[in-house]
Amino acid sequence: MNFDINTIVYILEILVGGLLVGIGVHFVPVGGAPAAMAQATGIGTGTVQLAAGSGLTGLLAAGLMMSVTDNLWLILASGAVGAGIMIGSTMLTGSWIYAYAVGAPFASAKVNYDPITGFSQPPYVAPGTVGQGIPTICFVSGLIGGMMGGLGGAMIYYPLYLINGNAALSAMFAIGIFLVNAVLASWNIQGTIEGFHDPKFKKxxxxFRACAIASILLALAAVLITGGA
Structure with a gap:
């Protein structure tokens, strides 16, 4: 393939997409195993699963939209909205379980008052836990993070598909880029995070730096390999 201005644009799109996936998961309330036992706030699974999941959902939504239109903005928007719906549905279902099956009140141990509702949090935090359920601030933050990840997924898949026209090949390389950025984000978070109000968010x-380096290297490899396939 010719390394022209279009190729550079494709690489930059993949770079931005990788950054969105890696940074977006910092907004998602990742609770891990403690959240699964209602001993921490957030979704009861890991950072890698949520980051890669949002990116993959964005890829699928973008692929579906690409089958009916070639409008870039609609394709990117579908990726963001699709992943937002996925993360929102996950948090909503988890909230039903926490509320009606476990009977745990939603409370955060990272703030004294929910920044959105203003509700006091400490009285509802169970002793020995770091919060439980998915409070309003966590839900809103999770929606933002999910949409960022979905947008990133669409931005990675779209240029790869334009290069080679092979959906399966493009998806394979895109998923690999999701996973690398997801693991880097997981190492940075080191456990659980509640969202943009969590002190860990400052990390x-x-x-950003780690995902930028990884994404640019992966973008170069993906564009050169898939472009020559």
Missing amino acids: WPFA
Whole structure:
């Protein structure tokens, strides 16, 4: 393939997409195993699963939209909305379980008052836990993070598909890029995070630098390999 201005644009799109996936998961309330036992706030699964999941959902939504239109903005929007719906549905279902099956009140141990509702949090935090359920601030933050990840997924898949026209090949390389950025984000978060109000959120610049380096290298490899396939 010719390394022209279009190729550079494709690489930059993949770079931005990788950054959105890696940074976006910092907004998602990742609770891990403690959340699965209602001993921490957030979704009861890991950072890698949520980051890669949002990116993959964005890829699928973008692929579906690409089958009916070639409008870039609609394709990117479908990726963001699709992943937002996925993360929102996950948090909503988890909230039903926490509320009606476990009987745990939604409360955060990271703030004294929910920044959105203003509700007091400490009285509802169970002893020995770091919060439970998915409070309003976590839900809103999760929606933002999910949409960022979905947008990133669409931005990675779209240029790869334009290069080679092979949906399966493009998806394979895109998923690999999701997973690398997801693991880097996981190392940066180191456990659980509640969202943009969590003190750990301030660590996002470290993930930004790591994901930027990884994404540019992966973008170069993906564009050159798939472009020559």
